[in-house]
Amino acid sequence: MRVTIRDVARACAVDVSTVSRALAGVRGISDETRSRVLEAAERLSYVPNRVARGLATGRSQSLGLLISDIRNPFFADVARGAEDAAFAAGFDLILGNADLESERQMRYIRSLVEKRVDGLVMNSVTALSKTEIAELVSYRVPVVLLVRPRSASAFSTVSADNFEGGRAAGTYLLGLGHRNVAHLTGSPRHANLWARGQGFRKAVQDGGSRVRCTVLRGDHTQQGGSELARRLFKSNPEVTAIFAGNDAMAYGVLRAAAECGRRIPETLSLIGFDNVDISAIVHPPLTTIHQPRYEMGKASVEILVRKIHEANPVTEHRVFGVQLVERASCRAL
Amino acid sequence: MRVTIRDVARACAVDVSTVSRALAGVRGISDETRSRVLEAAERLSYVPNRVARGLATGRSQSLGLLISDIRNPFFADVARGAEDAAFAAGFDLILGNADLESERQMRYIRSLVEKRVDGLVMNSVTALSKTEIAELVSYRVPVVLLVRPRSASAFSTVSADNFEGGRAAGTYLLGLGHRNVAHLTGSPRHANLWARGQGFRKAVQDGGSRVRCTVLRGDHTQQGGSELARRLFKSNPEVTAIFAGNDAMAYGVLRAAAECGRRIPETLSLIGFDNVDISAIVHPPLTTIHQPRYEMGKASVEILVRKIHEANPVTEHRVFGVQLVERASCRAL
């Protein structure tokens, strides 16, 4: 049997409540008894039982992190930021990979609620139906989202300024003299990709009427990028610049370009979005839009923790600025 | 106040213990009362409290995953495998990034033990001192390690066959006709890297006396790979093939080679270890040794779960085969 608070109490002839107080480090206990208790606890190698504590206090000191896939480097960075913030605040982080599948996502949510997590940071709720979202809300657990849903909601959010990023990409390309540009992106239901596209479109519109802009949609993966690029090269061979919805797609473009004999950046400029680690390693080094992933993860649990501690929590929306990282995949016309 | 098992009991005029039995799905309860209880639970939107259950049963149904850094794609894959296996077995996974810092690692271990995790999968214990390991053992929590320590220990392990991988790299290079080869690696304290080097050395020895093999040690990072490569090009300019201890180092070599005007694979063959995702994207696509990361993560929690359920658990050592993935960074002499 494990040594409990009672054993410690017995060992120094005090009540368990006294031990509890000493261990909790509250004031209102004499220094002498405190150190006596602490010494005894140490000697008996007492290990507090947080689940018992959790039952008594109603707080588990753990948070849930529900993302689509930790293997996506974006989420790995976010997770690290989240984890560091949680660690600093004395919380543990329960990880869930939900693949944006609503059923899997709900199973996780229920499981986490049963474990009484004190809060939840989630990738997104876009895969959830209205009733599922209602269920989530009914659990009354503080939630921070990493994707700002277009509909208003009770959840706090942390996101990057995707719109501005898209616009920056557009003005950069136009500034380089490109007048026949393309945007390769994913499903319009993907809020982040959508905002990037909108920003890009805005830049193009502001660039005057002489610029041609073709938009192609497909899978927002390397594979998808390749396919779209090939289609683009056929339908609009005069295109001189591409804005890919994310870096993965940009790598696909890189591939397709190599196969189709289009040299980057000599005859085709390419800009991505994300600034994944390998962007600097790939050939040619990819010009892209950087979003502060680690900071976003960190901020999301900081907001969450604040929300947990506050009496009547406010829903907060924090958007992080993005930054164009100029490398070698774009060239002036 | 949340609805508890008592509310459900009251609602169908039975005792809480009956509700408990119905919910647990044990036999020895009439189908009629069971369905009545289940229906009431549903109607009241009862959400079981797993921390209370945990206190009563002594099991938390959660596991700890303690790795150095989730941003390392190797661990991201492992984590995903671990998470999938945990999910399938009804366990949650608490993530900890310990950076191989012993203090941080111990803080996590203590915190996880306080939370009464049912088991622990850890990257490695090599950063821990003898007393720290003793402390870990004293907690009597089932542990699976992802790095097989060279010393015997009470922990189960899951690892890749690093020795065989190193040997495969060596025989492959020799088979290509290379007779002046180099191995760039990290600290000899890093058990995996060490085994790879030993395997490589073995292949070289088996290759006869006419092959020259220089070994350089530094940081096992891209940066480190670059520096070692530059040093190598100075000290042994006739080298025709390099085996990098991991892919990150190989990328560093790629960089250094480009800067020093050595073309890969034309004048220099390069082989890595890990088969990180980008290996296929980088230029030239990297020939490397693949280890089944996802499967290793999966296996580690499967072993852990088995260990948890068994009465007198056996420590198990599972080693996964590796595979040479031939791409375009090596050429016959």
Place this chain on the structure above:
DNA sequence: CTGAAAGCGCTAACAG
């Protein structure tokens, strides 16, 4: 098959 009762280990008023 079901109810009663006694905890699991800890916290939190409330007295003294």
Place this chain on the structure above:
DNA sequence: CTGTTAGCGCTTTCAG
């Protein structure tokens, strides 16, 4: 400042 007294919500003997 410390002890007493109730629980937190659930499981689990032990009777009936």
